[in-house]
Structure formats: C-alpha cells, structure tokens
Amino acid sequence: MSRPPLIPSLCVLLSALLLTACGSVSESEQELPVDALGTQEQAMCSGLSVSTLAFSGASTYLGEMAASGSWAVSAGANAVRLEYYLDNVLYASEERTGTSGTWYFSQTGITCGTHTLLVKAWPMVIDSAGNRTTCWASPRSASQAITEACPGGTWVLDSYESCYDLYMTSCYTRSPNPKCATSVQEGGSCSTVGTYCWKVLSASTVAGYWCQ
Known part of the structure; x- marks a missing residue:
C-alpha cells in the first residue's frame, strides 16, 4: 500500500517552526520607534527657546496691514518657526533659518476698527541631513493692537x-x-x-x- 507524499505536511511544519522562531510583531514593539523618536526630539529640544520676539512697527492704510519685527533663538537652535494670527485666526506660517533675524507680515482686506496681530515662535533644529525638528514645548509670543481708520x-x-x-x-x-x-x-x-x-x-x- 503506497503512502501519500509528505511534502505538504512538511511545508506546514516548517512554516509553523519559522513563525515560532521569528515571532510576530507586537503592538508594543511597533510603538517603540515612535517613542524613541519622541525621546530623541525631547533630548534635542532640551534647553532651547526663542530668546527674542518683538515688534518693530505695525500699521494699516486703506485696508492693508503691514508689520515687522525681530526674533532670536538660544544656543543650540538654528532656525525658528513663526505663525501669524490676526484676531485669533491663523493667517500665515513660515520657517526662517539662522540664530536671529527679522520677520514680516502683510494682509489686505482689513476692515475699519481695531485688530490684534499675534506672532508665535518656536525654536527649531535642522541637522546636516536637512531633518527639521520643531520644539513645540518652547513657544514665545508677541502681540500688538492695530487700528484701521473708519470712513468719516x-x-x-x-x-x-x-x-x-x-x-x-x-x-x-x-x-x-x-x-x-x-x-x-x-x-x-x-x-x-x-x-x-x-x-x-x-x-x-x-x-x-x-x-x-
């Protein structure tokens, strides 16, 4: 009496052994790279701050607003992220490299009355490979009220x-x-x-x- 071939059974057994030896990727192991990245960013941002954020001037004329100022970051940071809020609404954002510099904001369609321009800044680190890290835990802000004259x-x-x-x-x-x-x-x-x-x-x- 002939026996059935053993090749399929052997393949199943080998597959099971391989799975047992290698194991499957658990959820905790999948999260490790994210945790490691967060720890790395935290270490990279430790002690970094925006040391200066100031207005040089701000005004409106015929519905157009223009404002400018300066910024500087502490040692270890080499860039800054800037966000511009007009009456608590985000209008623009940008990144500027270096340890200090100037910022500029303009917007048309400004209605008559008093408006508040808020500038927020965060220190950044850009490594030699171009990887950019924003230190969100270290913000700085500055604001100024600006009035557009109403007709009459x-x-x-x-x-x-x-x-x-x-x-x-x-x-x-x-x-x-x-x-x-x-x-x-x-x-x-x-x-x-x-x-x-x-x-x-x-x-x-x-x-x-x-x-x-």
Whole structure:
C-alpha cells in the first residue's frame, strides 16, 4: 500500500517552526520607534527657546496691514518657526533659518476698527541631513493692537468764542462761518475728516468743532 507524499505536511511544519522562531510583531514593539523618536526630539529640544520676539512697527492704510519685527533663538537652535494670527485666526506660517533675524507680515482686506496681530515662535533644529525638528514645548509670543481708520470721524470740541468780543453783537445776529448743523455735538459722527464749523450756544457764545 503506497503512502501519500509528505511534502505538504512538511511545508506546514516548517512554516509553523519559522513563525515560532521569528515571532510576530507586537503592538508594543511597533510603538517603540515612535517613542524613541519622541525621546530623541525631547533630548534635542532640551534647553532651547526663542530668546527674542518683538515688534518693530505695525500699521494699516486703506485696508492693508503691514508689520515687522525681530526674533532670536538660544544656543543650540538654528532656525525658528513663526505663525501669524490676526484676531485669533491663523493667517500665515513660515520657517526662517539662522540664530536671529527679522520677520514680516502683510494682509489686505482689513476692515475699519481695531485688530490684534499675534506672532508665535518656536525654536527649531535642522541637522546636516536637512531633518527639521520643531520644539513645540518652547513657544514665545508677541502681540500688538492695530487700528484701521473708519470712513468719516467724530466731532471734537475745539474752542469757545464770544460774539460780543468778535462782533460786538449777539450771536443770533452775527456769528462765525461756516455754521454747524444743529445736530453737531461732542463725540457725534461726521462725514468729512478735517471739517471745521461753529455752533451758536447762546446769545453770547459760539463753539468751534473739528471733525477728526
């Protein structure tokens, strides 16, 4: 009586032995490279910081904002990551190499009113192979409020004058020109910045108002 060939069974046995000898990759072993990388980054970033982050100037004109400043990182770092937030919204980010330098931000479409520009910075390490490490645990920030002028302005009380001193008569008879509308008052809105007018307050007194 002939026996069935043993080759398939032998292959199964060898496969089982190989799996037992080599073993499968466990979840903990898969995580080791990530943990090792995190430890390496932590060691690389130890003691690093952004030593300087400052504004040199910031302004707006006709809806366009421009701001600039300087940065510097501590010894051991050789680059910086910068992020620019306008009214708490991230608008731009960049990386600059070196141990110190300048930054610049511009944005169009700025509405009238007061806005806050926030700059955040993190030290970085770039090795000889070009690998970049950002030290997220060591941020520094600087902010500045910037105002875009709204169309028109507000009335500002400038001076008082006596019509009797000016014209030797009642203000109701004669008063300086141009005359203000009766609605003009301190803090009220006006349409044309630079406008000046006079408002009769009484028979003897007029007040001068600037639109600023």
